[in-house]
Amino acid sequence: MASDVLLSVRELRIAVEGVEAVRGLSFDVRPREVLALVGESGAGKSLTARALLGMLPRGATASGSVRLRGDTDLTAQRGRRIALVPQDALSALSPVHPVGDQLAAAVRSVARVSRKEARARAVAALDRVGIPDAVRRARAYPHEYSGGMRQRAVIAMATVNEPDVVVADEPTTALDAELQEQVLRVLGEQREAVGAALVLITHDLAVVREHADRVLVMYAGRQVEQGPAARVLDRPRAPYTAGLLASVPGEPGASSEPAAPDEPAASGDPAASGEPARAGGRRRRLPTIPGVPPVPAALPPGCAFAPRCPLAEDRCHREEPRPWWVDDDHEVSCHRWDDVPYPAAELFPEPRA
Ligand SMILES: Nc1ncnc2c1ncn2[C@@H]1O[C@H](COP(=O)(O)OP(=O)(O)OP(=O)(O)O)[C@@H](O)[C@H]1O
Numbered sequence: 492m493a494s495d496v497l498l499s500v501r502e503l504r505i506a507v508e509g510v511e512a513v514r515g516l517s518f519d520v521r522p523r524e525v526l527a528l529v530g531e532s533g534a535g536k537s538l539t540a541r542a543l544l545g546m547l548p549r550g551a552t553a554s555g556s557v558r559l560r561g562d563t564d565l566t567a568q569r570g571r572r573i574a575l576v577p578q579d580a581l582s583a584l585s586p587v588h589p590v591g592d593q594l595a596a597a598v599r600s601v602a603r604v605s606r607k608e609a610r611a612r613a614v615a616a617l618d619r620v621g622i623p624d625a626v627r628r629a630r631a632y633p634h635e636y637s638g639g640m641r642q643r644a645v646i647a648m649a650t651v652n653e654p655d656v657v658v659a660d661e662p663t664t665a666l667d668a669e670l671q672e673q674v675l676r677v678l679g680e681q682r683e684a685v686g687a688a689l690v691l692i693t694h695d696l697a698v699v700r701e702h703a704d705r706v707l708v709m710y711a712g713r714q715v716e717q718g719p720a721a722r723v724l725d726r727p728r729a730p731y732t733a734g735l736l737a738s739v740p741g742e743p744g745a746s747s748e749p750a751a752p753d754e755p756a757a758s759g760d761p762a763a764s765g766e767p768a769r770a771g772g773r774r775r776r777l778p779t780i781p782g783v784p785p786v787p788a789a790l791p792p793g794c795a796f797a798p799r800c801p802l803a804e805d806r807c808h809r810e811e812p813r814p815w816w817v818d819d820d821h822e823v824s825c826h827r828w829d830d831v832p833y834p835a836a837e838l839f840p841e842p843r844a
Pocket residue numbers: 507512530531532533534535536537538539548549550786787
C-alpha cells in the first residue's frame with residue numbers, strides 16, 4: 492500500500508440476493524482529500540458507501556477488500572476512524588433522545604471520558620456546525636430542529652470523534668436548494684477542522700466541481716472513469732461522463748444553444764431528466780443520454796453502457812473494457828476513450844424541442 496493512501500478499495504464486488512450490483516471497484520482515498528462518487532440512480536454508489544463503513548444491507552455479500560490504514564475490520568473503525576453522514580438526517584438520529592445526549596453517547600463510545608467532558612465535546616461540536624445557542628439546543632429533540640439544523644447535527648455527530656474519513660451519502664438531497672450549499676459548506680469546514688478525508692456521493696456535477704479533488708464515475712456497478720475532478724470534468728474520456736456533463740448547464744461539456752424562450756428551468760438528476768435548463772440567463776433544452784441504465788439482474792453483454800453509447804462498436808457489445816490509465820492519475824474503462832471528442836458535448840446532440 493502506498494504510504495499516502497488512507498482508504499484502499501480493491502476489486503470490491505457486492506451482490507444483493509445473489510445479484511451483483513457493484514462489480515469490481517478499485518480506488519484509493521488519500522488523507523484529507525475529497526473524492527466524489529457520481530453516477531445515475533442504481534449505479535451502486537450507496538452500496539459502495541455502506542461497504543466502506545462495513546454496514547451492508549441484509550442479503551448483501553461483498554468480496555474484494557476495503558482497508559482503512561491497512562485494517563480490514565471496518566465495523567471496529569466505524570464512528571471512530573470512519574463515519575457516515577447519511578441522506579436522511581431524521582432517520583440517523585433517535586427521536587427519543589435529546590440531540591446532545593446522542594452526541595455525548597457517540598463520544599463515550601470511543602473515548603474514556605467523563606459524562607461532563609462528553610457533554611462539553613457534544614456542545615462544542617454543535618457550536619462548530621453553527622447550531623445557535625448550542626447549550627440549550629443540545630437539550631432539544633431532533634423533531635425540534637429544522638431540516639438544515641438536523642443535517643448539521645448529523646455532521647457534528649460524524650465529526651465529533653475526529654475520524655480519518657467521512658462518507659457523505661447525498662447529504663443534501665432532502666434539503667431545499669438554499670440549504671444545500673450551506674450544509675456542504677459546513678461539511679467542508681468540519682472536514683478541514685478535523686483533518687478528515689471525505690467520500691462524497693452526489694448526483695450533482697456542479698457540487699463535484701466546487702467541492703471535490705477527485706471524482707469516480709460509476710455506471711451499472713462499474714467504475715467508468717476516475718481522476719482529478721477538474722481534469723475529468725474538463726476533458727472526460729468516457730462517453731458516459733461526457734453524457735453526464737452534457738446535461739449540466741454551464742459545464743464545458745454542455746451544449747450552449749438557446750432554445751424556446753417559454754421553457755421552464757431544469758432540476759434534479761441531470762442525465763435522467765432531459766428537462767429544459769437555464770444557462771447564462773438563456774433557457775435551453777439540455778441533451779440527455781438516451782435510454783436508461785440497466786438493472787443489475789439484466790446487464791447487457793460487453794460494456795454495460797454500450798446500448799446507450801453513441802460511440803459503441805461491435806467490440807463494445809462483446810467485451811467489457813478493463814480500466815486503463817490514460818495518464819498518470821486519470822483512469823478510464825472504455826474501448827473508445829481515445830475517440831471521445833473535445834468538447835464532449837458533440838457526442839450528445841440536443842433533443843428537438
Ligand atoms: N437493500 C437492497 N435490496 C435489494 N437491492 C438493493 C438494495 N440496495 C441496493 N440494491 C440494488 O443495488 C443497485 C445499486 O443500488 P445503490 O443504492 O447502491 O445505487 P445508487 O447509485 O446509490 O442509487 P441512488 O442514487 O438512487 O441512491 C440497485 O439496482 C438497487 O436496486
